Amino acid sequence: MAFDFIEQQLQARRNEGLYRACQTMTGPQGRLVKVADKTYLNFSSNDYLGLASDPALIKAWQSGAExxxxxxxxxxxxxxxxxxxxxxxxxxxxxxxxxxxxxxxxxxxxxxxxxxxxxxxxxxxxxxxxxxxxxxxxxxxxxxxxxxxxxxxxxxxxxxxxxxxxxxxxxxxxxxxxxxxxxxxxxxxxxxxxxxxxxxxxxxxxxxxxxxxxxxxxxxxxxxxxxxxxxxxxxxxxxxxxxxxxxxxxxxxxxxxxxxxxxxxxxxxxxxxxxxxxxxxxxxxxxxxQSWRRDKLQHLISSFRTLCADNAIQLGESNTAIQPIIIGSSQQTVALAQQLKKLGFWTTAIRPPTVPVDSARLRITLTTNHEVDDIKSLVTAIRRVLDEL
Missing domain, CATH: 3.40.640.10 (Type I PLP-dependent aspartate aminotransferase-like (Major domain))
Incomplete structure (x- = not known):
């Protein structure tokens, strides 16, 4: 057929560990997210200041519509x-x-x-x-x-x-x-x-x-x-x-x-x-x-980097809310993310072509909604899964 290339290229993506599909979440964006009736600690959101589901913004949208x-x-x-x-x-x-x-x-x-x-x-x-x-x-x-x-x-x-x-x-x-x-x-x-x-x-x-x-x-x-x-x-x-x-x-x-x-x-x-x-x-x-949001976020970033260093988890040179753990292999990165999901952590495997070849990574993002105990649990889980893999 004229469009056989579509299936061929999709299959190639699957074989390379690069296939993508949307994950349906229910409920609001926040510290916790629910997917398929399971709740996860969310470490993939760009909602750095924790505003996406803030009651003040929900009220503002309602007022704006009126x-x-x-x-x-x-x-x-x-x-x-x-x-x-x-x-x-x-x-x-x-x-x-x-x-x-x-x-x-x-x-x-x-x-x-x-x-x-x-x-x-x-x-x-x-x-x-x-x-x-x-x-x-x-x-x-x-x-x-x-x-x-x-x-x-x-x-x-x-x-x-x-x-x-x-x-x-x-x-x-x-x-x-x-x-x-x-x-x-x-x-x-x-x-x-x-x-x-x-x-x-x-x-x-x-x-x-x-x-x-x-x-x-x-x-x-x-x-x-x-x-x-x-x-x-x-x-x-x-x-x-x-x-x-x-x-x-x-x-x-x-x-x-x-x-x-x-x-x-x-x-x-x-x-x-x-x-x-x-x-x-x-x-x-x-x-x-609300500068307290930035202050808390910076404290969480410092805590995460310190805990990762203590657990021999190598991070990129970042002092922002985006904290990548470079794995290299797309298949291994996907396996790491899947194992973390089984432990209740929603993290995202970032693979080529989003990043260069052989630089697939776990992209950890921190938000003001997180607590230090959340980060301690995540780092412990990452160290455990890395050891298993």
Whole structure:
């Protein structure tokens, strides 16, 4: 048949231990999750500040629906931009210290929109090798030339920029603030120097840094000692530490005006539901003002790393809520995750192509909802399963 390749490729995924399928969870996202009538301690969520099921946000969504309805009714440039969207935009600008901002339905869509909008065949895109798939895919689809520098390697970035000098009309350097699979942070100050010295724009994708790092949760750029407004493009999502969904892109007023006039993903996508925008505003306020959430999370991170060291469990170089345990083999990583599930721990095996070949890992994520006893139990279980395997 014409589509035999579908079954062939699916079978190849199964044989390589790379097959994926959704797991249906029931009930709210939180410290505990229920799958197929079994309850697990959840160590796979990006809900770093424990906001996704917070009663205040549930109430905010209900209030937002009563005040503004559920659906936005259209794209932002038609009927989809409600006063609540304008209020959220103003709030985020004030919190993050940026000049202008545009809302998007997802971080994936926002990243695709930026690269497609800005870069043409005479332009250069330079990305950290471990950037998110949304950035990499957009780069392959764009007409521009794309090169990748070794992860967080400023010498390699400098070499590539020198090699490409004079060959591109416009240059855009992109890095994540906190890398989603490794949990380490970008050297944003050094990236900004490279961009300035080479007349390039710098974009930071701070999906995993917003709310968690920096003064009042302002993110990775502020944590690095700079201002978000120092970045030509700063984007992040509301679906990680803020616990809701959607994303934004920030920059100069001229850049955001250009985006809203020429970006097809922005122009032709239905606006965020007003009730959702209202909830995001409440989540942003909580992230900004409730510093105890970040303090507790940092204590949990330190406890986890200390306990792993005491139990000879090797971790990556991460001081964030993302704590990878590199196994290497996809099959062994899946086996480790499956055994932990039998012991009541929900952890996720991350495999190629999400991460490089031979770097499959158990991606442990910590949230404010966890307690130290939860972490002690997890580390004990990991050590036990590693010994058995």
């Amino acid at each position: 005040l503004y309805g559920v659906g936005s009714g259209g794209s932002y440039l038609v009927t989809g931009y409600n006063q609540v969207h304008a209020d959220l935009t103003a709030q985020l600008k004030s919190w993050l210290g940026v000049e202008a901002l545009a809302l998007f339905s997802s971080g994936y869509s926002a990243n695709q929109a930026i690269i497609k909008l800005l870069l043409g065949k005479n332009d250069l895109l330079i990305q950290d090798k471990l950037n998110h798939a949304s950035l990499m895919e957009a780069g392959t689809f764009a007409d521009c030339k794309m090169v990748r520098f070794k992860h967080n390697d400023m010498a390699n970035l400098s070499q590539l920029l020198n090699k490409q000098k004079g060959s591109a009309a416009n240059k855009l350097i992109i890095s994540e603030g906190v890398f989603s699979m490794d949990g380490d942070c970008a050297p944003i100050g050094l990236l900004a120097e490279q961009a300035k010295n080479n007349d390039a724009w710098l974009m930071i994708d701070d999906a995993h840094g917003l709310g968690v790092l920096g003064k009042n949760g302002q993110g990775s750029v502020v944590d690095a000692g700079l201002k978000n407004s120092d970045m030509q493009i700063y984007m992040a999502t509301f679906g990680k530490a803020l616990g809701v969904g959607g994303a934004f892109v920030a920059g100069s007023q001229e850049f955001i005006d250009y985006l809203t006039n020429f970006s097809k993903p922005y122009i032709y996508t239905t606006g965020l539901p007003p009730a959702m925008a209202y909830t995001i505003g409440q989540a942003a306020h909580m992230a900004e003002t």
